[in-house]
Amino acid sequence: MQTSRLTFTAIYIVLGIVLLATVVLSIHAGAVDVSYREIFLSFYKALGFHSSAKLDPVQEGLFMQIRLPRILLCMIVGAGLSVSGALMQALFRNPIVEPGLIGTSSGAAFGAALVFVVGKSFVSQLSPLLGTLILPASAFVFGLIATLFVYKLSSSFGKVSVATMILVGIAINAIAAGGTGFLSYIARDPQARSITFWSLGTFSGADWPSVYLVFTATLISVLAALRYSKALNALLLGEEEAGYLGVDTEKLKIRIIVLNTLMVAIGTSVVGVIGFVGLIVPHLLRMVKSSDNRFLIIGSSLLGAIIMNAADMVSRVLLAPAELPIGIVTAMVGAPVFLYILRRQSGPDKKGGFYA
Amino acid sequence: MLEVNRVGYQIGSHKILEDVSASFLPGKLSMIIGPNGSGKSSLLKIMSNEIHAYTGSIVYEGKELAIKDTVRLAKIRAVLSQHSELSFPLSVEEVVLMGRYPHFTFKPDAHDLLIVKQVMDKMEIRHLSERNYLTLSGGEKQKTHFARVLAQIWEVPEKGCRYLFLDEPIAFMDLNFQHEFLRIARSFAGSNTVVVAVIHDLNLAIQYADTVLALNKGRVIVQGPPEEVITPVIIKEMYQIESKLLRHMDVPFSILVANR
Numbered sequence: 001m002q003t004s005r006l007t008f009t010a011i012y013i014v015l016g017i018v019l020l021a022t023v024v025l026s027i028h029a030g031a032v033d034v035s036y037r038e039i040f041l042s043f044y045k046a047l048g049f050h051s052s053a054k055l056d057p058v059q060e061g062l063f064m065q066i067r068l069p070r071i072l073l074c075m076i077v078g079a080g081l082s083v084s085g086a087l088m089q090a091l092f093r094n095p096i097v098e099p100g101l102i103g104t105s106s107g108a109a110f111g112a113a114l115v116f117v118v119g120k121s122f123v124s125q126l127s128p129l130l131g132t133l134i135l136p137a138s139a140f141v142f143g144l145i146a147t148l149f150v151y152k153l154s155s156s157f158g159k160v161s162v163a164t165m166i167l168v169g170i171a172i173n174a175i176a177a178g179g180t181g182f183l184s185y186i187a188r189d190p191q192a193r194s195i196t197f198w199s200l201g202t203f204s205g206a207d208w209p210s211v212y213l214v215f216t217a218t219l220i221s222v223l224a225a226l227r228y229s230k231a232l233n234a235l236l237l238g239e240e241e242a243g244y245l246g247v248d249t250e251k252l253k254i255r256i257i258v259l260n261t262l263m264v265a266i267g268t269s270v271v272g273v274i275g276f277v278g279l280i281v282p283h284l285l286r287m288v289k290s291s292d293n294r295f296l297i298i299g300s301s302l303l304g305a306i307i308m309n310a311a312d313m314v315s316r317v318l319l320a321p322a323e324l325p326i327g328i329v330t331a332m333v334g335a336p337v338f339l340y341i342l343r344r345q346s347g348p349d350k351k352g353g354f355y356a
Numbered sequence: 357m358l359e360v361n362r363v364g365y366q367i368g369s370h371k372i373l374e375d376v377s378a379s380f381l382p383g384k385l386s387m388i389i390g391p392n393g394s395g396k397s398s399l400l401k402i403m404s405n406e407i408h409a410y411t412g413s414i415v416y417e418g419k420e421l422a423i424k425d426t427v428r429l430a431k432i433r434a435v436l437s438q439h440s441e442l443s444f445p446l447s448v449e450e451v452v453l454m455g456r457y458p459h460f461t462f463k464p465d466a467h468d469l470l471i472v473k474q475v476m477d478k479m480e481i482r483h484l485s486e487r488n489y490l491t492l493s494g495g496e497k498q499k500t501h502f503a504r505v506l507a508q509i510w511e512v513p514e515k516g517c518r519y520l521f522l523d524e525p526i527a528f529m530d531l532n533f534q535h536e537f538l539r540i541a542r543s544f545a546g547s548n549t550v551v552v553a554v555i556h557d558l559n560l561a562i563q564y565a566d567t568v569l570a571l572n573k574g575r576v577i578v579q580g581p582p583e584e585v586i587t588p589v590i591i592k593e594m595y596q597i598e599s600k601l602l603r604h605m606d607v608p609f610s611i612l613v614a615n616r
Binding site: 093094095227230231233234236237238240241243244245246247248286287290291292 | 404405406426427430434435437440441443444446447450454455457458462508
């Protein structure tokens with residue numbers, strides 16, 4: 001088997017074009033159709049040009065205040081979750097790792113629910129700025145704690161056993177879910193309802209401030225991750241080998257876990273728990289070309305944005321005018337893919353990989 | 357030149373190495389032999405700065421090794437292990453390029469890529485460069501890693517030596533591959549190059565080593581030329597086995613056989 005002849009750049013260009021197409025398509029689709037003419041004109045006006053063409057103010061408002069931020073948020077969260085998946089797979093040296101499996105998402109969801117139910121009103125009284133930041137901050141802290149737990153408990157002597165990792169992940173996820181469940185039990189009705197929504201994942205609450213917040217966190221993390229792509233490649237050889245190539249593996253591991261948590265937790269605090277995207281996207285890229293982490297990080301940003309956008313479109317269109325939580329869509333598609341990879345990876349003729 | 361000075365190492369109360377001193381000179385293919393559990397691999401890991409919790413000192417060219425030397429050392433010292441854990445699809449060329457990682461920050465330059473081609477030619481795997489590493493045979497995989505570690509220290513540094521450590525690199529390889537591998541290792545051990553290999557096959561040690569270090573129960577028995585180290589008396593001490601060295605007029609070295 002040869003690796004693909006397509007160059008990295010060619011793949012990026014193809015992904016970029018597909019991304020643009022899905023963006024236009026998903027702006028168009030929804031409970032209310034926005035025509036392609038309106039899309040074009042709204043962009044035109046938003047960029048500061050004047051046009052004699054009249055825009056329906058309702059449509060324009062729908063586009064600028066609801067659909068556009070939603071699509072942008074979708075792309076950014078999709079990119080963030082996918083890059084996180086790629087990072088965690090390199091760190092655990094196993095292609096079936098995913099932020100949802102190793103506690104990051106559920107830990108972050110617990111942290112956010114905690115603020116939702118007990119903290120927000122209290123902190124907001126102290127300072128309004130702190131009130132906005134406390135949600136992502138709490139999601140980050142609890143996401144980090146959960147991830148560190150899973151990593152520490154599933155690795156012994158520098159080796160991560162996948163079987164242990166999945167079991168520890170289940171336990172940590174159960175603890176976090178139990179905590180979140182308890183919070184929604186003691187919560188007043190509207191709070192509880194939003195927690196439930198959130199553990200299914202939804203982009204319906206997207207607005208500009210959340211776009212800015214998630215964009216900043218994701219951009220910083222992806223750029224930092226690119227800096228470590230070489231070291232992450234070396235880590236694929238094993239920790240000792242990476243050390244022989246001059247990589248400080250202990251420092252690297254901590255940094256990667258923090259970056260992963262930053263992207264996943266901030267995203268989760270805004271849109272809730274969305275699973276399996278981080279699993280599938282890097283896997284597809286590996287099948288197409290290579291496990292080179294530089295390629296996976298750039299490629300996952302693009303392909304993650306595409307896939308999340310497509311999933312959100314499905315969630316909006318499938319039951320229109322009502323909408324399906326996106327977490328349901330990604331789970332329905334992603335979980336079977338996960339089983340497929342797991343099965344293929346641990347087949348009788350496959351050596352290695354299971355204890356990676 | 358590399359010196360090991362009175363190195364001791366223990367895990368818990370279990371002594372792995374005790375008072376080990378040895379020296380490894382450039383231009384020579386040095387080998388370490390000894391029974392399983394005699395501390396060969398631990399010694400190699402201590403010398404390569406992978407294990408830090410030892411007593412005594414490792415001295416590279418007069419300078420004592422410290423933990424913080426990881427990055428600097430990566431440019432002059434490469435280590436080939438028995439097998440690698442790599443279980444992700446990467447092209448052979450990408451794996452070999454990893455050997456150049458200590459030498460560039462973000463993107464490899466033309467010089468790095470040229471070295472990658474040269475080592476692939478040397479290991480005769482150039483035709484595999486686009487192949488997915490996971491689809492290679494065991495021998496081809498090991499050749500790829502050998503090419504990777506050669507790429508890491510392909511150039512002799514301006515000052516001092518380069519160091520190649522091989523930890524039982526041919527344990528699972530076929531006869532042809534073993535000899536090819538050791539020939540390359542020996543030819544690599546030129547001026548300013550120190551090559552140290554841990555090896556189990558004593559006949560290969562007789563045939564290829566310039567100097568042999570014999571370890572038993574974490575202690576040095578002797579270090580010297582193979583004909584002085586691999587003798588029935590020392591073999592008996594290390595492996596509790598009677599043996600004989602045979603000569604054949606067509607072969608310029610002795611052949612060791614167990615005699616039970």
